[in-house]
Amino acid sequence: MKERSSFTSYLSLNEVKGWLIIMNDNKLNLILKLSVIYLIVALILCVFAIFYTQSLKNDAEQKRLQNEIQVAQMQMPELKEPQATAAPQNGNAAEEAIALSGDKITGNSSAALTSPGGRKVIVLDAGHGKSSSAMSADEKRAEGYEYNESRGGWGEWRHYKNGTFGEECHGSGCTETAPSGGSCWYPMGNGDRSNEPQINLNNTLAAKKYLEQMGYEVRLTRTSNEQNPSMSKRVSYCFPNNDATQQPDAAMYVCLHSNAGGGRGTSYVALEGAYRQSYIASDYVAESNRAGDVINRKVAAASGLRQNSPIGNESYLILFNKSPVPIAYLEIGFFDNSSDLSILNSSYDAIGKAVAEGVDEYLNS
Numbered sequence: 001m002k003e004r005s006s007f008t009s010y011l012s013l014n015e016v017k018g019w020l021i022i023m024n025d026n027k028l029n030l031i032l033k034l035s036v037i038y039l040i041v042a043l044i045l046c047v048f049a050i051f052y053t054q055s056l057k058n059d060a061e062q063k064r065l066q067n068e069i070q071v072a073q074m075q076m077p078e079l080k081e082p083q084a085t086a087a088p089q090n091g092n093a094a095e096e097a098i099a100l101s102g103d104k105i106t107g108n109s110s111a112a113l114t115s116p117g118g119r120k121v122i123v124l125d126a127g128h129g130k131s132s133s134a135m136s137a138d139e140k141r142a143e144g145y146e147y148n149e150s151r152g153g154w155g156e157w158r159h160y161k162n163g164t165f166g167e168e169c170h171g172s173g174c175t176e177t178a179p180s181g182g183s184c185w186y187p188m189g190n191g192d193r194s195n196e197p198q199i200n201l202n203n204t205l206a207a208k209k210y211l212e213q214m215g216y217e218v219r220l221t222r223t224s225n226e227q228n229p230s231m232s233k234r235v236s237y238c239f240p241n242n243d244a245t246q247q248p249d250a251a252m253y254v255c256l257h258s259n260a261g262g263g264r265g266t267s268y269v270a271l272e273g274a275y276r277q278s279y280i281a282s283d284y285v286a287e288s289n290r291a292g293d294v295i296n297r298k299v300a301a302a303s304g305l306r307q308n309s310p311i312g313n314e315s316y317l318i319l320f321n322k323s324p325v326p327i328a329y330l331e332i333g334f335f336d337n338s339s340d341l342s343i344l345n346s347s348y349d350a351i352g353k354a355v356a357e358g359v360d361e362y363l364n365s
């Protein structure tokens, strides 16, 4: 065993010598250098390949999301949120809204109404809420929705019979107050949203806090994402104890939404055309648009969201057809735009404060 062992070590020594000789060989030196260069190039290619694959993945994900939004909009044409026009802040409608502010002095709006307690009442409406698919039939009925077999299920009528409050139109006598070629029946599921209810609630709760600090009485149409009142139920908060047989006692109705579908910035939906529910004053349209304009300017200035011109072609919105008092319908930011979304997620307190200041300015100017 010993001899064998020494024989092995003798061979090993020779091997090492051999390697040393080989190492001095210029050709091998070159091969070694080339190998190192090859390894570095391969490493760089690997890094590039990883980045490229990642960007392909991101593109695919973005396309998938866009497709989902498109499919959702095609399936539910009425669901499409009002789109902000690309026009800058000095659009015609914005100018009109400013010009209209002069009418207020001679107007006969209900903006000066106060509650029996002497404080002005503001109805704050956080748009949307609990998904319709998560609500039981009893819940839907309690929230003011109607089941209509021939119309395909749960929903509500867009407006009341001319000159009434609370008498649903049932699809007749709806000239000018329903979307052209559209229906007066609004299917409940069209109002379902995934992210928007929380965004709207954040802004609304902040606005409530600041309005109360200013001395207003605030009524919320919903206080959690477990509720989703019908539009009829939401506007009932304009009346004392939700009793629509009495005179409305709210000074104004403010509903807060966030937009989607491509775009950025903050806007309000303009009222235009015919509204025939009872209680509204002759300057209902002008006063509502003035309120929307004042609040939107405040929100843009405070949040850094781009101030867009008013959204048109949405005159048939249920709330416009059912509110008994001037209504400001805000579309604050685009929640499907990442930079708007980060403002919405971080600045809702400032947005709520701006809404409160806008309400106060509107009511006092």
Ligand SMILES: [Zn+2]
Pocket: 157, 158, 159, 169, 170, 171, 172, 173, 174, 178, 184
């Ligand atoms: Zn109708």
Ligand SMILES: [Zn+2]
Pocket: 081, 127, 128, 196, 257, 258
């Ligand atoms: Zn909305």
